[in-house]
Amino acid sequence: MPNDDAVISLKDVNKWYGSFHALRDISLDVRKGERVVVAGPSGSGKSTMIRCINRLEEHQSGTITVNGTEVSNDVKAVEKVRRDVGMVFQQFNLFPHLTVLENLTLAPVWVKHMPKAEARDIAMRYLERVRIHEQANKYPGQLSGGQQQRVAIARSLCMRPSIMLFDEPTSALDPEMIKEVLDVMVELAEEGMTMVCVTHEMGFARTVADTVVFMADGQIVEKNTPAELFGNPREERTKQFLSQIIRH
Amino acid sequence: MSRDTAALDPSRQFHHWWNNERFRGILYQVLLLAAVVGVGWFLVSNTLTNLNARHIATGFVFLDHEAGFGISEHLIDYVPSDSYLRAFAVGLINTVEIAVLGIVLTTLLGIVMGVLRLSSNWLVARLAAAYVEAMRNVPVLLLLLFCYSGITVSLPLARNAYSLFDCIYLSNRGLKLPAPVWDASTQAVTAALVAALVLATLVSAFARRQLDRTGRSLPVARITLGLVLGLPLAVFLAGGAHLSFDVPHLAGFNFAGGVTVSPEFAALLLGLVAYTGAFVAEIVRSGILAVSYGQTEAALALGLTRMQVLRLVVLPQSLRVIIPPLTSQYLNLIKNSPLAVAIGFPDLVSVANTAINQTGQAVEGVTIIMTIYLGLSLLISVLMNWYNRRVALRGGR
Numbered sequence: 001m002p003n004d005d006a007v008i009s010l011k012d013v014n015k016w017y018g019s020f021h022a023l024r025d026i027s028l029d030v031r032k033g034e035r036v037v038v039a040g041p042s043g044s045g046k047s048t049m050i051r052c053i054n055r056l057e058e059h060q061s062g063t064i065t066v067n068g069t070e071v072s073n074d075v076k077a078v079e080k081v082r083r084d085v086g087m088v089f090q091q092f093n094l095f096p097h098l099t100v101l102e103n104l105t106l107a108p109v110w111v112k113h114m115p116k117a118e119a120r121d122i123a124m125r126y127l128e129r130v131r132i133h134e135q136a137n138k139y140p141g142q143l144s145g146g147q148q149q150r151v152a153i154a155r156s157l158c159m160r161p162s163i164m165l166f167d168e169p170t171s172a173l174d175p176e177m178i179k180e181v182l183d184v185m186v187e188l189a190e191e192g193m194t195m196v197c198v199t200h201e202m203g204f205a206r207t208v209a210d211t212v213v214f215m216a217d218g219q220i221v222e223k224n225t226p227a228e229l230f231g232n233p234r235e236e237r238t239k240q241f242l243s244q245i246i247r248h
Numbered sequence: 249m250s251r252d253t254a255a256l257d258p259s260r261q262f263h264h265w266w267n268n269e270r271f272r273g274i275l276y277q278v279l280l281l282a283a284v285v286g287v288g289w290f291l292v293s294n295t296l297t298n299l300n301a302r303h304i305a306t307g308f309v310f311l312d313h314e315a316g317f318g319i320s321e322h323l324i325d326y327v328p329s330d331s332y333l334r335a336f337a338v339g340l341i342n343t344v345e346i347a348v349l350g351i352v353l354t355t356l357l358g359i360v361m362g363v364l365r366l367s368s369n370w371l372v373a374r375l376a377a378a379y380v381e382a383m384r385n386v387p388v389l390l391l392l393l394f395c396y397s398g399i400t401v402s403l404p405l406a407r408n409a410y411s412l413f414d415c416i417y418l419s420n421r422g423l424k425l426p427a428p429v430w431d432a433s434t435q436a437v438t439a440a441l442v443a444a445l446v447l448a449t450l451v452s453a454f455a456r457r458q459l460d461r462t463g464r465s466l467p468v469a470r471i472t473l474g475l476v477l478g479l480p481l482a483v484f485l486a487g488g489a490h491l492s493f494d495v496p497h498l499a500g501f502n503f504a505g506g507v508t509v510s511p512e513f514a515a516l517l518l519g520l521v522a523y524t525g526a527f528v529a530e531i532v533r534s535g536i537l538a539v540s541y542g543q544t545e546a547a548l549a550l551g552l553t554r555m556q557v558l559r560l561v562v563l564p565q566s567l568r569v570i571i572p573p574l575t576s577q578y579l580n581l582i583k584n585s586p587l588a589v590a591i592g593f594p595d596l597v598s599v600a601n602t603a604i605n606q607t608g609q610a611v612e613g614v615t616i617i618m619t620i621y622l623g624l625s626l627l628i629s630v631l632m633n634w635y636n637r638r639v640a641l642r643g644g645r
């Protein structure tokens with residue numbers, strides 16, 4: 001395996017919640033610019049895995065390296081990793097007490113010590129890119145779910161991350177809003193952003209992903225190109241999961 | 249079907265007038281009013297009869313008379329030959345001083361303790377929890393007496409006072425500090441400081457408008473600091489750079505000169521702050537827990553430090569939950585402050601007590617106390633409600 005150009009590298013990662021073994025010997029390399037989609041049944045550890053990458057969860061054994069920095073107890077290392085890695089959540093998690101614009105400028109100003117005016121310029125540019133700049137002075141509570149999720153994506157992008165993590169970004173959205181969020185994500189992928197995306201949107205996986213990772217019971221069961229994994233699954237567990245998805 | 253039964257039900261067809269809901273409502277109100285007026289009339293006439301029998305004149309004329317008693321602590325000039333009115337003013341100022349300092353310190357202590365209780369460090373969280381539990385289970389009067397005896401017993405006599413640079417002294421007579429002499433030079437410097445504060449306020453208002461209009465931000469913090477430090481300093485230097493201090497010195501069994509933080513004042517403030525701070529800590533803790541953890545995670549993922557997450561994301565949101573119960577804790581602090589009587593701090597109630605004992609004007613004295621406490625409470629409620637509305641309005645959720 002070509003390990004040198006991997007921007008994210010997990011090696012034999014294990015994680016327990018108390019006595020519950022949530023991640024079992026996870027090893028995964030993500031190249032620069034690679035688009036990885038993670039799929040699998042509920043409770044299989046998908047969220048846990050990507051949350052370990054930016055240390056929202058702590059793993060107990062194995063190593064995780066992001067852009068050459070090992071994710072560990074070292075606060076400085078974690079801060080560096082978090083500056084390089086953006087994250088989008090299922091529940092948006094916008095800050096309701098701040099306007100859309102303030103949501104976007106908060107981290108650049110406080111983490112990167114960027115002058116406010118510059119942070120606003122950058123924020124407006126990203127808001128335009130996610131087609132939502134007219135809403136800059138509204139509060140998150142005044143926006144639709146799809147709009148909120150696009151703001152959340154723009155908020156991450158304002159920190160100029162080199163990697164984006166998505167944890168089921170469209171699962172909390174009404175069907176008609178899913179497309180507007182997926183469109184933004186497709187554009188991001190086309191620009192060459194390194195992405196790790198937990199999603200059940202198989203259409204998105206098929207068109208955008210370079211690699212699909214299938215997880216079950218805290219393990220990576222199968223990893224392949226979308227065409228191979230969907231068209232010609234090797235593992236019984238994968239076939240079973242895919243047949244369920246297609247039936248729905 | 250139910251309509252049929254209603255039509256057949258005989259009680260539905262015949263209405264007694266005393267069963268009429270509106271009539272009953274009016275009747276109850278009339279009865280209640282009569283009872284209130286009756287009790288009120290009894291109290292007033294009874295009091296007037298008793299006052300007459302003891303030859304006590306009613307009314308507030310006594311406020312003009314000479315008080316004739318000393319007050320150990322006064323922020324405005326006061327001597328026993330001053331009027332009762334001035335004595336009440338001294339007490340009121342002492343109460344307000346305790347209230348303002350108490351509220352500020354309680355808020356700080358409560359926030360720190362509330363946050364520490366949620367710390368992931370086991371020992372820190374346990375210690376904060378122990379503090380909260382201890383304070384909540386001790387009567388506040390006991391706490392005040394404990395603080396007072398703690399201070400007076402543990403500190404040395406005046407002649408053995410701890411001293412710093414021979415101008416600051418700590419003894420069982422309190423903390424003695426040098427005070428600037430109120431001459432032309434200090435007055436000018438004070439005026440310059442006030443002017444600087446006004447200017448700084450104007451500048452920051454202008455800067456906010458500038459930011460909204462043009463997106464350009466002024467270095468407000470630096471300008472404010474420059475004004476507040478620079479202007480008084482310039483005036484000080486221009487005035488010949490001389491400031492005279494009144495330095496405390498030992499005279500007999502106590503110190504003379506300077507300003508004093510008395511043991512009574514310190515004990516009252518300490519006791520009230522420690523006690524109320526525990527309740528505020530609980531309010532802050534529940535306020536923080538009311539903000540979903542997703543907010544913290546999103547902020548951490550953006551690279552903010554734990555401290556920044558708390559200050560910029562979590563606390564501003566928990567304010568909505570925190571402010572209403574916080575208001576009642578502020579009111580509790582003020583309402584507990586008359587326990588000052590127990591340790592001899594001359595707050596409003598303590599002064600009023602002495603005045604009542606000397607003049608017998610209990611009704612007037614109590615009326616003054618109640619009016620002032622009502623006023624203070626209303627003032628706090630109004631301020632906090634205004635602040636609460638400002639916080640709650642944002643976001644339109």
Ligand SMILES: Nc1ncnc2c1ncn2[C@@H]1O[C@H](COP(=O)(O)OP(=O)(O)OP(=O)(O)O)[C@@H](O)[C@H]1O
Nearest residue numbers: 017018020022040041042043044045046047048049
């Ligand atoms: N904080 C926690 N404490 C204890 N157990 C947890 C915790 N978080 C997750 N788990 C458990 O770990 C397992 C993996 O959870 P995870 O959230 O990673 O699953 P997932 O694959 O993302 O599922 P979903 O599709 O439902 O989001 C689940 O069985 C879950 O119950």
Ligand SMILES: [Mg+2]
Nearest residue numbers: 046047048167
């Ligand atoms: Mg999940």
